Amino acid sequence: MSQADQFPATDPAVYEEYKSKWSEIPQDEQGWLTRAREVAAVLAQDAVKRDQENKSPAAEVALLKHSGLLKILGPKKYGGGEQPWNVGYKVIREVAKADGSIGMLLGYHLLWSRTADIVGTTEQSDRFDKLVLTNNYFVGGAVNPRDNDLRISVDGEGIVFNGAKHFNTGGVVSDLTVLEGVVDGTTDHIFAVVPSQQAGIQFAHNWHNIGLRLTESGGVKIDNVRAPWADALGWDAVEHKPLPNVLQIHWGSLLLPVIQLVFGNFYLGIAIGALEYASKYTVANTRAWPFGGDSKQSPTEEFYILERYGNFFAHLRAAEALADRAGDQLAAAFAGHGSDHTKLTAEERGEVAEWVASVKVVATDVGLRVTSGVFEVTGSRATSLKVGLDRYWRDLRTHTLHDPVAYKNRELGRYALLGEIPQPTWYT
Structure with missing residues (x-):
């Protein structure tokens, strides 16, 4: 049995027309709210059916990409909307009116796509922005504090994550995943962003809950997932230690x-x-x-x-x-x-x-x-x-x-x- 048969997903082709319809991103708050309402109107047409079918939301993430909503908070120099968080929150709300699952996915993406702004250096934030925005990536996160922290070991020029999380919203349909863990033998935490589609990230495909059925919030195993020190957010890549001014509490x-x-x-x-x-x-x-x-x-x-x-x-x-x-x-x-x-x-x-x-x-x-x-x-x-x-x-x-x-x-x-x-x- 193929993975497609085991874990059926919605077909991104159903929303292909919106790629050209929304070829330009909005320029102001009202434009972004209008775009969010247009997305909601599309989702509302078959929201009941999609909820009951409970398929992995590959098409819905494609719709978010076509709409430009994933870019609303990013800097304009890389194709983002450069809107403040209060506008981003209103957009999340509009999408959630039609489909709570997709509103949630959008909200989590906006958080994880801005993580480097908060816990990273200026250089890391800029580099991450360029990666996410120019590729129109969707970002998930395996950061569930109720579970044991991922373990981080040091291996040559990089860090290596190992462990598991019971919840990992959107990971199955994401391009990038935010990981967080503790360095072995210390109490020091590190956030890093890694490609989602790699052998070391093993999704459990076990999200079968009564609600938010299209969020792919199931478990994930992290097995020897590597990241270079340069991608350890808020850390000195040469000295291999946290930068206190960046990680100011x-x-x-x-x-x-x-x-x-x-x-x-x-x-x-x-x-x-x-x-x-x-x-x-x-x-x-x-x-x-x-x-x-x-x-x-x-x-x-x-x-x-x-x-x-x-x-x-x-x-x-x-x-x-x-x-x-x-x-x-x-x-x-x-x-x-x-x-x-x-x-x-x-x-x-x-x-x-x-x-x-x-x-x-x-x-x-x-x-x-x-x-x-x-x-x-x-x-x-x-x-x-x-x-x-x-x-x-x-x-x-x-x-x-x-x-x-x-x-x-x-x-x-x-x-x-x-x-x-x-x-x-x-x-x-």
């Missing part, structure tokens, strides 16, 4: 708020998408209830239906405003300090982290309430598999278990009550 730890806000934004996109999808169904298919003593001719006249939609809409608007504010705070941190990483204080970093934590809490609470509550205003027939309304809740429920939101609430409580900023961790 407050700046380097921004990597975590960046990814946590990716989460919050695709959560919101999924929840907003659920409300929009449900509202179309209600208008077209839901029937008014004739046994309540106040019979209506149409479901859009039913008080309880109007009340629920209004309440969901208000809370999602508030959550979006919060997410936008947090995105602005994060973008300002990047813009305000530029290449001078040492100026970012613990207090500034902590303030950004608590805006992000607030989004995570609110998006989780509201998102789960909306994605389950829409069934109350669509009716029993909306539970049909052909309707596919369940995918929104399944997607959101799956990823909101990534790290317990209760700890974000506690963190925010200590900040609000005691004025304590959070200590950077792999999840804060």
Whole structure:
């Protein structure tokens, strides 16, 4: 049996027309949001079918490449959009409205494709940008902190990674993979970017979960994967030691708020998408209830239906405003300090982290309430598999278990009550 038979994938050829249609990337924020909505419209056409078929998203990644969305944050000199993170977050949200899996893949790519900005040197960041943008690469990452760290040994002029991770989002369909591990005999961590399609990266193809089914978030074994010292992000390639000014703790730890806000934004996109999808169904298919003593001719006249939609809409608007504010705070941190990483204080970093934590809490609470509550205003027939309304809740429920939101609430409580900023961790 061939690998194609064992692990079926969607066919990239189905989106080939968009390669020429989107031959130019947008030039401003509104243009990027328009492009993201166009991508979402394409994905929405068969989102239910693709979710149920559960194939590896080769075609969907090709669509993201054709659209230029993978390049939104990169520098213009290499063909990128050079947009700030707050615009990137809005684009993630738009795509996730139509397909949570692809919104998630886009979000993870944007994080991993900018990793060298945060933990690398200026030269490494520039070199990585050129590699990713000129080749229009999609980047995945095998960095799951709940597992044991990958082991890094030193071999001649390079470093060698070994180990395994239970989760590796997008790796199967990626061009490059971010690895992270600890050097043998030390507590020193190293990030490096390596080609995904090599013998030493062995994907388990075991992502068979209830939600986010098209993210290829299964396990991976890393077996003697090599990288040159020049690609050890933030390390001196001659002295083989970390550069303290580059890996300055407050700046380097921004990597975590960046990814946590990716989460919050695709959560919101999924929840907003659920409300929009449900509202179309209600208008077209839901029937008014004739046994309540106040019979209506149409479901859009039913008080309880109007009340629920209004309440969901208000809370999602508030959550979006919060997410936008947090995105602005994060973008300002990047813009305000530029290449001078040492100026970012613990207090500034902590303030950004608590805006992000607030989004995570609110998006989780509201998102789960909306994605389950829409069934109350669509009716029993909306539970049909052909309707596919369940995918929104399944997607959101799956990823909101990534790290317990209760700890974000506690963190925010200590900040609000005691004025304590959070200590950077792999999840804060």
